[in-house]
Amino acid sequence: MQHSLYDLTGRVAVVTGGSGALGSACCRGLVEAGASVVILARNKKRVEDAARALEEAGATAAAGIPADVLKKDQLTAARDLILERFGRVDILVNAAGGNIKSATLKPGDSVFDMPETAFRQVFDLNLIGTVLPTQVFGEVMGAARKNAGKEETETPRTGSIVNVSSMAAGRALTRVVGYSAAKASVENFTRWTAVELARIFGDGLRVNAIAPGFFIGEQNRSLLLNEDGSLTERGRQIIDHTPMGRFGEVEELAGTLVWLCSDASRFVTGVVVPVDGGFGAFSGV
């Protein structure tokens, strides 16, 4: 196996939500593989701090630009800044997203109580927040590959978009109604854009997704762990349905992400890769 297949040296990666729990681990993985990384999220201080941490960890180059994935004008402005400073975009990781507390049914509530506003919010954040960056960055990523060989600077042959789904996409997790529907849509959008872009750009622009299992983050900590660190009832149910018997460590996403972003997966598009300790494979029996 050639190590260089996984090498991302010289590539420019944009990671939405790169200041979050999973997103920042994705950024560290990309940096270790040699990529320059630009983080997009709304909080200016957090994106700048996260970019500085990447530089301290040895990134060739890192930057943090405040942008809301639901505001196309902010994404376009960020893209223009990135092209000015880095010259191109090779990788887009759509990691901004997550559940919204009010979109999870309270114990005892049914789907008939689901607040419409919360449902729309979680759907927008996860689906529209993946669609808009794909449009804004995918367009320039594809155009660069069409011109590959005609430019003075060398553009890697394979550009890669990686979306972030969830175990909630495929099977029902009780109470988690809006988030699950949104992530199922992200998976469908992954397959749809993979086909569309392969028909236009061949192997020049691929689209895949990672479906993480259960990792402790700020959004789900209180749902899964009690204050003393022991498992909540929900946390116990999840561990009982995870054949490996533990939550994931965020660093465990990096290998799959780097594979999907690199030439090692050059003939892979339209797939959703679970990184879940076997949760998705297990019937529970």
Ligand SMILES: NC(=O)c1ccc[n+]([C@@H]2O[C@H](COP(=O)([O-])OP(=O)(O)OC[C@H]3O[C@@H](n4cnc5c(N)ncnc54)[C@H](OP(=O)(O)O)[C@@H]3O)[C@@H](O)[C@H]2O)c1
């Ligand atoms: N944690 C898990 O176990 C788990 C499991 C499966 C899937 N996932 C998925 O993995 C992804 C990351 O989750 P996480 O746990 O790392 O979440 P997190 O720690 O809450 O981080 C969320 C990130 O997204 C950014 N963000 C939120 N809304 C945004 C917006 N409108 N525009 C731009 N950026 C926005 C946040 O920064 P700002 O607030 O500053 O904007 C932050 O950087 C999500 O798609 C989530 O659904 C997580």
